Amino acid sequence: MSETALHLVVRGVSKRFGATTVLDRVDLTIGRGELVTLLGPSGCGKTTLLRLVAGLAQPDQGQIELAGRDITNTPPHRRNVGVVFQNYALFPHLTVAGNVAFGLKVRGAPKAEIDAAVERALSLVKLGHLGGRRISALSGGQQQRVALARAIAVEPDVLLFDEALSALDRKLREEMQVELRRLLQDVKATAIFVTHDQDEALTMSDRVAVMNKGRIEQLAEPRELYARPASLFALNFVGLSTRIPGTVVGGKDGKVEVDTRVGRLSAVGTFQSGSPVVVATRPEQLRLDAAGEANAVSGRVRSVVFQGSRTLIEVDAGAGESLLAELSGRDAAMPRVHDEIRLAWPIAETFAFAAEPHA
């Protein structure tokens, strides 16, 4: 992302509700045409951050810029943002076309222009034939599309999605994720999604901001986020992993040796000796046929879960620790429950994180 394309800049924004700090000096920079997801558990501050950008709430401190304007104190109706709400908030007293036209009407656009924009927006979301319908006569998926068309019709500087897909059933949601991403890329929209659904985050966005307790823990591309989580929280929140706590006993060249209850493991990281850490890796890194410089742990297979293209194997490594391995269908000998097996994985794909007090 080039510095010249800075489109939305959130600088040192904090928000408190009473004694609770919901956002704690958050910085976020989004380029024009970028799709960014705020991902985190409920209460992490992601929705509040979205509302601050929309102008539906005011930050206690910090600054927000959109398309080169300081909008920190601009009321929502002068911000030129588009919001797709969780429950869509479509106006029940207006038709589909009336909803989509609303933003342009209140801007005082000429009727011909409004009609053209409504038609364009509705055909974008493939609802061109339903303009005259009442909102109550639409399915959930159709309402979602109308909400999107309504937000797009005013050509906002940024589109904000507040858990916009969460009300749809799983299959429809997955279809909409792909379709929505393509549509937003087609119209070159800048968008922020708020979600607690990691699949949605990985599918929809160019970059994902993992939020926890009012802060952004990591802002990275989906692939990077998965392969190189910056914290134990980010690791836990995105994708599956094996996690084994231990104590650092030594290390050099950006690697540490960690004593765990299942033996000594090596990991990427820099910690002082004696530090409590959690050693972690992704399930697809674990292999049955161990070779070369690697971490290895033996154990008894506790469960084998067939999921089509992959099979998840949980291994009891003793001492209360377990390993999670993902084996592809091509792996010749698939172990069975109660088999004694030995799993190995590369040190370069082993992370060490500072142990969280309550993790």
Place this chain on the structure above:
Amino acid sequence: MTEVALIAPPVAPSVDRERLTAFGFALPSLIIILGVFALPLLLLLGVSVIGPDGLTLVNYQRLLGTPYYLGVIWNSLRFGLLTTAITFAISYPAAFALARARGALRSLLLATLFLPLAASVIVKAFAWTILLRSDGIVNETLLALGIIEDPIRMIFTETALVVGAVNIFLPFMILPIYANVAQLDARYAEAAATLGASPLVTFFRVIVPLTLPGIIAGVALVFSLSVSAYVVPTLLIGEKYPTLATTIAKAYLLAREPGFGAAAGAVLLVIAIAVVTLSSRLSREPK
């Protein structure tokens, strides 16, 4: 479901059955409406057009052809419209305040609205006469404070009538609007704002249309209550402001002219029906 379909006869009896059940549930209220309302109403209409020499429209001619009685109709309409308009102006913001109040305050406000409904309208109207008469509390207070030197004439004026009526009918306006406003999702206003609507535009284009059902219910209730009110005008203004309701009472109780009273009742009914029909027409969702 498939097995059932195989056994059951090809026609779908379930629909008829549902209708029958619904009719069964409605039957008691139908009997009451027919027996207690519809039948007496028909009798009333009959009485209004039957004279000593058969069918006649003389009662209606008297009512609609005499300046005095046209004035009576106008009084009723004027009183109803004034009361409804002022009640609405007070109730609409009050309903929003009520919906926004939380916890104990909300309970307290709701109680102050509901409790007066338990008191008879006669008590409430009489309370106003105590407040407003020449030696009433309002005048005594103003005199004691030295703001006025002689008592102001308040009782038996149109102002007193409307003030009292507004007070008495207020709950019937606030409650339906409040029920509507309380259910209004705050996100509608937020969505409107993000779409570029200023607070004022949001109010007129989103909030008012979405609270229209409550407004119409309240307006229809208060108008039909006030246009047909008898106790309130009788106690608060009396003879000099005859309305259809007081005219009906007089026709039956004093003048012994049931035909004329029935005709006045019919006119009142037409006014009420017109308002209710107009309201439901307005509240019906636009195409």
